[in-house]
Amino acid sequence: MSKINIFMLFLGAPFLALFLVSQGFMNQGRMLEFPTTMLEEQMSELQKEMQLLHEKTLEMGINVEMQEETFRLQEESLSDLSQMSATGRKLSDDIYEQKILDMLGPTVATHISDATEIKVFKLNELGYRGYIAKVKLFNPKAFKVVLAQDTLGKLETTSNAAKRKSGILAINGGGFYTEQRNGASYAQLIGNTVIDGRLVEAFNGYPGDLFFAGINRNGQVIGTVPHSEKSLMELEPYQGVSFIPVLLKNGKKVEIPSKWKKTNEPRTIIGKYANDDLIMIVIDGRQNDWSTGVTLELLQDKLLELGVKEAYNLDGGGSSAMYFNGKILNKPSDGKERPVVNNIVIMP
Structure with a gap:
């Protein structure tokens, strides 16, 4: 029953009572005559009831107004708290973003669109040089693993892809490695590669310590050393590739196999920050007059210094290449790009 109907019921009640009493008096008056005192008492009682009904009616109206005002104030408070929370989160995100940018140094190139925000930085350390790209994925479809020539067994340079x-x-x-098949060179993927949510080949667990790294459908970096197809697909991978070793997990160093620890080499790294921004790094090597490369142990230290939370070592050596806006930024150790089996491409 609505508030208006309740109000009208209380408002009409006194008049209904008067009508019924008066009718009773008229009917009984024909048969007998009431004493005046009795009538006055009944009228007085009726007036009290009318006054009580009137007060309750007013009280009800006041309570309804008070409840409406209380609800309004509560809604305003919730809205204010929500705005304060959103403002606080944005402020926290902005502070974290600025902290990352301060650690990375001056930006040398930028790209911003509805799909991505990319900022490129130079990396210039004692003994090695390279480039860093920090990527915000607004649309996960902007991140693509691209097979060479879109065909298994083929090779293609990073810039061409x-x-x-x-x-x-x-x-x-x-x-990857190359082998002869039917008299022709065939580039065989190492580990597991996922494109658009599907393994491009049957699951390969050999040799057992290869990681899988990429993104899920939400654009978040994922990584694991899968021991079965089930354990890999439980991560719901969208795009990803395999190599060795894992460098950082949850902001901590991961033990590096001894055979990988001490050699200075060109490197390619993919990782993420705590806010799920991607970080991609390419470091040149094997060039004494430019960059000798870096050991994975030193690279772990540098990644932690830059605030990176997870990091994975991709194929390096002569394969290491970073392309941005029409050109290769780094200096590949072979003097030119090496064709590779797959590339990670970010769409504009």
Whole structure:
């Protein structure tokens, strides 16, 4: 029953009572005559009831108004708290973002669109040089693993793959080796590669210590050393490649196999910050007059210094290449780009 109907019921009640009493008096008056005192008492009692009904009616109206005002104030408070929370989160995000940018140094190139925000930085350390790209993925579909020539067994340079797909940023991807098949060279993927949520080949657990790294459908970096197809697919991978070793997990160093620890080499790294921003790094090497490369142990220290939370070592050596906006930024150790089996391409 609505508030208006309740109000009208209380408002009409006194008049209904008067009507019923008067009718009773008229009917009984024909048969007998009431004493005046009795009538006055009844009228007085009726007036009291009318006054009580009137007060309750007013009280009800006041309570309804008070409840409406209370609800309004509560809604305003909730709205204010929500706005304060959103403002606080944005302020926290902005502070974290600025902290990252301060650690990375001056930006040398930028790209911003509805799909991505990319900022490129130079990396210039004692003994080695390279480039860093920090990527915000607004649309996970902007992150692509691209097979060489879109075909298993083929090879393709990073810049060619990026241009062919109209990408803005690219780095080389997972490991591979070449072999002869039916008298022709065949580039075999190492580990597992996922494109658009599907393994491009049957699950391969050999040799057992290869990681899988990429993104899920929400654009978040994921990584694991899968021991079965089930354990890999439980991560709901969207795009990803394989190599070795894992460098950082949850902001802590991961033990590096001894055979990988001490050699200075060109490197390609993919990782993430705590806010899920991607970080891609390519470091040049094998060039004494430019950059000798870096050990994975030293690279772990540098990644922690930059605030990176997770990091994975992709195929390096002569394969290491970073492409941005039409050109290769680094200096590949072979003097030119090496064709590779797959590349990670970021769309504009």
